[in-house]
Amino acid sequence: MCGEIALRACFVTDEFQSALSAHCKYAVQVKLFQHLRDAGDDGVGSEELAEKTGTDVLLLERIMRHLIAMKMITFFKGRFFGTALSHGLAADNYQQSIDFCYDVARPAFNVFPEHFKKAGYRPRITFTNGPLQAAHGTDLPFFDWLVATPPHLEEFDAFMSAYRAGKADWCSPGFYPVEEQLIQGFDPSINEVLLVDVGGGRGHDTLSFSAQYAHPGKLVLQDREAVITSIQDKEALPFGCEAHDFFTPQPIQAARAYLLHSILHDWDDEAGIRILENLKPALKAGYSRVLLNEIVLSEENPMIAATSMDMMMMAHMGVRERTEVEWKAIIAKAGLRFVRIYDYPGVAESVIEAELL
Ligand SMILES: C[S@@+](CC[C@H](N)C(=O)[O-])C[C@H]1O[C@@H](n2cnc3c(N)ncnc32)[C@H](O)[C@@H]1O
Structure with a gap:
């Protein structure tokens, strides 16, 4: 094996990454990235950092050396310095995202081979019988398990926000044409609601939309009771919040638009169709738009963000990301009309627009 291929093989065999992810989890526990961020341009020496993190100095130095080799941090004249990457990882949503990937996702991926083997490599992974359940000893489907394990519920929300951070939103200029498709033609006499964010989590999409557009109508966030209840200071938000089960x-x-961001990908086709069927009676023909903000898998040139999310779906929910053909089939089976797919360069998720037939 030549040098470059041998190096790539070490990444593939996880020799480098498994230590890195363990060190990132340690970094969260002892607030390592925050200490480096706070030290700023002065950096911090081993003894001082060992004291701040409560870590044996020799152990700390070994861990730091691997983080330096992995280009996470730097070392100069006897002092450690954070990088743009480690400073970013010091933010709350990334800290919780590291916890989610380490504590929830990694154990689920670890059982993949055994889970597949036991099923003769023809596993019938379902909502209640998949890698998540095998790894975490539960019969609960993913979302119920999250509610039953509150720290993981928080971490999952943070993971979703970190997954999207720094990428164009569905409503960013050049992506979905909000002005032309939603704002022009909006008629508050039909309904004063411009946008309903169905299953919108704690509202990061609604917040981003609100910051980008001087919108003429109301925005409403809907999610499960437990998620809506967990939102602090609702009165201060530029949108309304309500509990709604999208299976009802x-x-x-007759809102102008209903956004379902990463909703149908959580469910199999039958459940996805039921979600759309429950939305359908609310749609006004020729007016309401359904916006599915989802990964559309490319067969020829799949993006890593798309395929790794596909694997996350298999690990946690026993479901899958879909191709364009599969999306069109679900929309048709729910009795809706496919309109168009909008993409944005470098972003894994597209906007699939549909409407009443
Ligand atoms: C993958 S997250 C997507 C959240 C948000 N739309 C986003 O893109 O970041 C799926 C969301 O669906 C919500 N959800 C799950 N089951 C639901 C149900 N039956 N009714 C309403 N919301 C539900 C979850 O609480 C979660 O916020």
Whole structure:
């Protein structure tokens, strides 16, 4: 094996990465990235950092050396310095995202080979019988398990926000044409609601939309009771919040648009169709738009962000990301009309627009 291929093989065999992810989890425990960020341009020496992190100095130095080799931090004249990457990872959402990947996702991926083997490599992975359940000893589906394990519920929300951070939103200029498709033609006499963010988590999409557009209508965030209850200071938000189970009929009639961001990918086709069927009676023909903000898998040139999310879906929910053909089939089976797919360079998720037939 030549040098470059041998180096790549070490990445593939996880020799480098498994230590790195363990060190990132340690870094969260002892607030390592925060200490480096706070030290700023002065950096910090081994003894001082060992004291701040409560770590044996020799152990700390070994861990730091691997982080330096992995280009996470730097070392100069006897002092450690953070980098743009480690400073970014010091943010709360990345800290919780590291916890989610280490404590929830990694054990689920670890059982993949055994889980596949036991099923003769023809596993029938379902919501209640998949790698997540095998790894975490539960019969609960993913979202119920998250509610039953509150720290993981928080971490999952942080993971989703970190997954999206720094990437164009569905409503960023050049992506979905918000002005032309939503704002022009919006008629508050039909319903004063411009946008319903269905299953919008704690509202990061609604917040981003609100910051980017001087919108003429109301914005409403919907999610499960537990998620809506966990939102602090609702009065201060530039949108309304309400608990809604998307397997029941949509209560807001004839809004201009209903955004379902990473919703259908959590469910199999039958459940996805039921979610759309529960939305359908609320749609006004020729007016309401359904916006599915989802990964559309390319067969020829799949993006790593798309395929790794596909693997996350298999690990946690026993479901999958879909190709364009598969999306069109679900939309048609729910009795809706496919309109168009909007993409943005370098972003894994597209906007699939649909409407009433
Ligand atoms: C993958 S997250 C996507 C969140 C957000 N739309 C985003 O893109 O970041 C799926 C969301 O669906 C919500 N959810 C799951 N089951 C639900 C149900 N039956 N009714 C309403 N929301 C639900 C979850 O609480 C979670 O916020």
